[in-house]
Amino acid sequence: MQFSSLIGRLPYPTRAVQRTVAIAAVIAQAGIGVTGSVVRVTGSGLGCPTWPECVQGSMLPVDHPEYHALNQWIEFSNRMLTGVVIAVAALCLITAWRVAHEHPERKRLVKLAWTMPGGVVLQAVVGGITVLAKLEWWTVAIHFLASTPLIWLAVLLLREFASDGQPVRWRAGDTGRTFLVVLIASMWTVLIAGTVVTGAGPHGGDPKTHRLDAPVGTLATVHGALLVCYLIVLACYGLYLFRAGATPKLWRAYVTVWVIALAQGALGSVQYGLGVPEALVSLHVLGSALVLIATANLWCAARDQHRLTAPSDTEHELTPAG
Incomplete structure (x- = not known):
């Protein structure tokens, strides 16, 4: 009760604040993956x-005969960015708690908000294991893949902040939902x-780290073929939406995903053709995050979540704290 009273004394977050906090979570969760790729391509792992x-x-980084000062500071800076991600995650949770204090029915919002700090802790542990394992390619893969659900959940949190917390209804029915599940699985x-292609590629995070002994060309071909499968499922979903009469x-x-x-x-394709230059690797990691965000947004757009309509932000702010 004492904690609940403390939360209730905080100013009620306006719609703009809620949206800003949630967008910050999306950027933070996606951004830490991109900065991690910078660590990898500069050999600073x-x-x-x-x-x-x-x-x-x-x-803190100190003079070391085996590690260049620049590499130390690149890796150290990436670790420090985790603090920013933690701060954003904490803001998400506090904001969700404050909203739920006023609206106890918003349990789904609080549950989604909890995934942000919980996920950051998990990522920190996985990151520590990755370092202690001397950047074994499969640990690096797990470290990256562990961030992808957090990006997805951050997008869902953004949508949840904008809703009234009522049960969702699928706009295109069960068939449309099945298409989306298959699309997400293929993504x-x-x-x-x-990540497997990366494990066999030239950028392992450190020149001495063990690499996956497999032909990069073959792995890249499989990676490209799976992308084609994703696009085929996306096209089929588009045909279904056309027949079902999707909303603008x-x-x-849908078009954004395409x-x-x-x-x-x-x-x-350009990256592979040019021999996997460092800058394009990080851009490709950013691209993967954007694909994930766009697909999550499509998932949200396919669900009918009632938007908040009342009371207004001003009324909330004038309401005495409970």
């Missing part, structure tokens, strides 16, 4: 060779295949 310390006996197979909002979300997915496929 073991710039801080221990965890949670940077080097034995020090949380994650593309992401998994991408759902069509906009634009981003095709751009990501083209970028991947």
Whole structure:
């Protein structure tokens, strides 16, 4: 009760604040993956060779005969960004708690908000294991893949903040939902295949780290084929939406997925053709996050969630705290 009273004394977050906090969560969860790719392509993955310390006996980078100062600071800076992600996750949870204090029926909002700090803790543990395992390719893959559900959940949280918390209804029925489930499953197979290609590629995070002994060309072909499967499912879903009579909002979300997915496929082809240059690797990781965000947005657009209509932000702010 004391904690609930403390939360109730906080100012009620306006719609703009709720939206800003949720957008920050999406950016933070996607951004940490991109900065992680910068660590990998610069060979800075073991710039801080221990965890949670940077080097034995020090949380900060220090002169070390085996690790260049720039690599140390790149890895250390990426670790420090985790603090930003934690702060954003905490803001999401506090904001959701404050909304739920006023509206106890918003249990789904609080549950989604809890996934943000919970996921960050999980990622920190996985990141520590990755460092202690000397960047074994499969640990790096798990570290990246663990961030993908968090990006997805952040998009769902953004939509939940804008809703009234009532049960959702599928706009295109059970068949449309089945198409989306298959689309999501195919998207994650593309992401998994991408991490396998990375495991056999030239950028392991450290020149001495063990790489997957498999032909990169073959793995890249499989990765590309899985992307084609994803696009085929997306096209089939589009035909279904045409027959079902989708809303303009759902069509906009659908077209956005196509634009981003095709751009990501083209970028991947260029990247492979140019010999996997460092800058394009990070752009490709950003592209994968954007595909995930766009697909999650399509999932949300296919569900009818009632928007908040009353009371207004001003009325909330004038209501005495309980």
